[in-house]
Amino acid sequence: MGLLNNNLSSTFNKVANNVYNQHFIKDKKLEEEYDDYRKKKMYEDILYNLSFLEVSYNLEEENLFLEYAKWLYELMMYLMPDLSKERIKEHMILHYELLSQELKKVLSDEEFKVIHHLLSNAIEITKTYKIENKLSDFNKGEYGYIRETYLNYLLEEKPSKAIDYILEIEKTKIPLEDIYVNILQKVMTEIGERWQKNIISVDQEHYMTSITQMVLSQFYQKIFSTTKNGFKLVACSVGSELHEMGARMISDLFEYNGWDSIYLGAGLPRKAILNKVENTNPDLIILSVTMPQHLSECKAIVEELNKLDKKTKIAVGGRAFKMTNQVWKKWKVDISTDNAKELLVWSEKVFKHG
């Protein structure tokens, strides 16, 4: 059941408009603190928050909205350094209260009870949440120095140095799996943290992503020249998800380990994914979700895949699942893991080479 089962988007817009207008009526200081840019962002955020609320409700995952509330508070705090932490907490709390007030008008009593609970949790966590100002440890431990050096080349906008550095590292016999997961993936996570903390800009984040994708493509000759084991997978991200590197890393590493990989990228209609499975009979399908809003679409695809009655095993994963309480265990899927290496270990047990 959808959260707002009549016309979803128009109801969302109506709720968002009311929440937005009420904010400025109830909190007179806001007009001085928010310029036009902030106002625009605030409106977008209201819609965004509604979508998170909806997915938490639909999947019965209260942890999801709680984690989101923490993330949002941190993001706002770094984005508006001119405002105190306490002041930002006031914004957030009023925001959740207004969402509750406006949603009460459009939801059934039963639906509202759940939503009210989710919003009360968000208010409670916002009141008590303390941001740990600990330094990132991404440059510590195994490969820490390599991660730091690679990231520095990206920050200095030296793409050929960045690419050559990783190619040199690979010659030192560091396994490709480690380069992907323990080096490049961790650097991408660090880039995300720095974006969230407003240390790097959106253009820097995009730039570093595109160079890292270029690094991955340097390994294609190596990846596609391994002996094949007869197994085949299809991999993609679901819904309007734009994050695609997770599925790509999995696809690449399975190809390297002897599989035939059909990597479809992101932004595919549900029907296209189902058709691909129907027509190619893969042994495994990889469905990747980074933004939790797309979890409901993933669940729907899983249900449709199961109806196909194929032998294809279903794997789901990606950052979104880490924000849930192992929601995938409630679905008819074969596995979810935290990273590509763990999935490879699982596949070696499940798919016996003949």
Ligand code: B12
């Ligand atoms: C690069 C990036 C982008 C790029 C993506 C480009 C691309 N072509 O992929 C762009 C710029 C498009 C982007 C956009 C956005 N992003 Co972004 N992005 C990132 C970033 C920095 C890195 C993601 C990445 O590539 N990681 C590397 C890959 C390899 O790791 P991975 O995806 O986790 O995959 C591994 C595992 O999860 C697992 N796995 C993945 N899939 C699967 C599937 C299966 C079956 C299994 C078993 C395992 C598995 O194995 C993989 C390999 O080991 C992350 C930071 C982060 N912590 O992830 C933020 C991040 C994900 N983005 C974030 C946000 C907020 C956004 C935007 C909303 C920003 C905005 N305001 O526009 C948009 C949303 C776009 C959308 N509609 O999807 C937030 C999400 C926070 C949240 N609340 O959920 C993050 C976490 C940043 C942050 N710290 O705040 N982003």
